[in-house]
Amino acid sequence: MGEMISSLTGGEANxxxxxxxxxxxxxxxxxxxxxxNGEIPRARLSDVxxxxxxxAGKDLPPGKAFAEMAAKWKAKGVQFHASVDSGSLFSGATSGTKIALIAGRTCDNPGFFRQAIKAGATHILLEKPGAPTVGELEAMAREARAAKVPVYMGFIKNISGYVEGALAAANGAAGAEAVETKLVSRNDYTEATLEECFERNAExxxxxMAIHEIALACQFWGMRADNITDVICNAKGGKDSPGCDMRTLGGKTDFASVDVTLVNSSGTKVRISADRCSGDGCCATVTDTSNGVVLYSQEMVGGERAKKVAAEAxxxxxxxxxxxxxxxxxAKLKGVCAAHALAGTTPPGVATIEIACEALKLAEWLTPELQKKLKK
Ligand SMILES: NC(=O)c1ccc[n+]([C@@H]2O[C@H](COP(=O)([O-])OP(=O)(O)OC[C@H]3O[C@@H](n4cnc5c(N)ncnc54)[C@H](O)[C@@H]3O)[C@@H](O)[C@H]2O)c1
Structure with missing residues (x-):
């Protein structure tokens, strides 16, 4: 009945x-x-x-804070569960469109993904990178296809205006081989918080962090693990040129920053610059390297939006x-996914799990390549 009503009225996604x-x-x-907060049109929060x-963490201070928050949210009609297979997930759903948004730790997400499909999710929105390894993500993609459950990926930059602009500028430029697109990502960890960051983001x-830019390179610039012909480590320089900085903290070796230019067999060049300790934000710049002319440059957050962000900070x-x-x-991602899930159509621009597999393949290939280069 809910299904019929939702298809007649447009309905709302759970x-x-x-x-x-x-x-x-x-x-x-x-x-x-x-x-x-009602910020997402045609969507509601049915379950957490x-x-x-x-x-296991319920008696810790954050567990107690969580219980207080849950009591407030329950009063607004949200159902809470300690596990996906509680048996009552989506039992209060108001339509047949049931989207499981999976945002656990990356190592836990493959298990949650399978449980969500069993628990009746009709669609999945999976946070990046989706799984710790390519093998696991490919298996998940096969299982979702078999269950006819569309999977949308949480790669928000793939639907962001600053990337659409960069893509248009790069595609519009004559002589593709001279064009380089630089995708910058900054996080505001500090030397003091970097060790916790390495540990929490164990993948x-x-x-x-850089999987966002790698996914952009795969989806829009045609990069693949098996078509890269050159990897250039860029030297540390000025703003947004952090160089590649590999460290071992708390027994874990990872990058504090990477700054590499990938070149593929078509001559396409994408420079990925990701720095964990350089403020917050991301931007894209398209340059004609034959004459150094900047064809496009845009931050994700600027102008009026920057004022809003400063107020939130x-x-x-x-x-x-x-x-x-x-x-x-x-917000845009959840709104677009809800609208298309309700309509039974494919949300444009949203990364698929197949793109996520390609991104993870590229990341798995690039990590040892870079480690080798940096050890030389
Ligand atoms: N799209 C984006 O911009 C973006 C940004 C940040 C994170 N993410 C992704 O979202 C997902 C969640 O990231 P997060 O930073 O919110 O993770 P998080 O570690 O803060 O929380 C995720 C879950 O981990 C569990 N958890 C926390 N501490 C635990 C412990 N000590 N032992 C066992 N379980 C514990 C909790 O159940 C919690 O719900 C990841 O896949 C991440 O890659 C995406």
Whole structure:
């Protein structure tokens, strides 16, 4: 009945957040907040699954804070679960469109993905990178195809205006071989918080932070692990030229920054610059390298939007800054996915799980390549 009503009226999509995390830190928590605040057209927050803070971590201080928040959200009609297979996921869904937004730790997400399909999710929005390895992600893609469950990836930059502009500029430029697109990503960790960042993002810089730019390079610039003909490590220089900095912290070796130019067999050049300790934000620049002329340059956040972000930063000094910096894209992604899930159509620009597999392949190939180059 819900199905019939939703198809007649357009209806609304139900979102279950799987792996919520705590206020100001969890990606899932921020997605949930936007839904709860009514910021996403034609979508509602039906369920939250929080395995750790409602489970083994419930007596820790963040677990207690989570319980307080859950009590408030339950009063607004959200159902809470300690596991995906609680047996009651989506039991309060208001239509047949049930989207599981999976935002647990990357190592846990393949398990949540399978459980979500079994629990009746009709669509999945999977946070990047999706799984720790290519093998696991490819298996998940096969299982979703067999279950006829479309998978949308949480690569927000793929639907962002600054990337659309860069792509148009790069495609419009004559003499593709002279054109370089530079994709910059900055995070605001510090020397003091870098070790915690290495530990929490255990899949490593290329499969975690820089996977956004790698996914862009795969989806829009035709980069693949098996067509790269050159990898150039760029020297440390001025702004957004952090060089490649590999370190071992707390026993874990990872990159504090990478700055590499990838060249593929068609001559396409994409420079990926990701720095964990250089503020917050991202931008794209397209340059004609034959004469140094900048054809396009755009930050994700600028102008009026920057003022809004600054106000959010002042209001929430303890939140991870990327939550409010990228708020527009997080909202847009959930809105576009809800609308297309309801219509049974494919959301344009949104990365597929097949693109995510290609991105992860490239990251898996590039990580040892870079380590080798840097050890020389
Ligand atoms: N699209 C983006 O811009 C973006 C940004 C940040 C994170 N992400 C992705 O979102 C996902 C979640 O990232 P996050 O930073 O919110 O993760 P997080 O570590 O803050 O929380 C994820 C989950 O981990 C579990 N957890 C926390 N501490 C635990 C512990 N000690 N033991 C066992 N479980 C524990 C909790 O259940 C929590 O819900 C990841 O896949 C990440 O790559 C995406």
């Amino acid at each position: 979102y279950a957040i799987i792996g919520c995390g705590v206020e100001g830190r969890g990606m899932g928590w921020y997605h949930a907040l936007q839904l709860l 699954v929080e395995p750790f803070f409602l489970g 490593g810089m290329l499969k975690n 002042a209001a929430h000094p303890n939140w991870f800054s990327y939550l409010y910096t990228q708020a527009e894209e997080y």
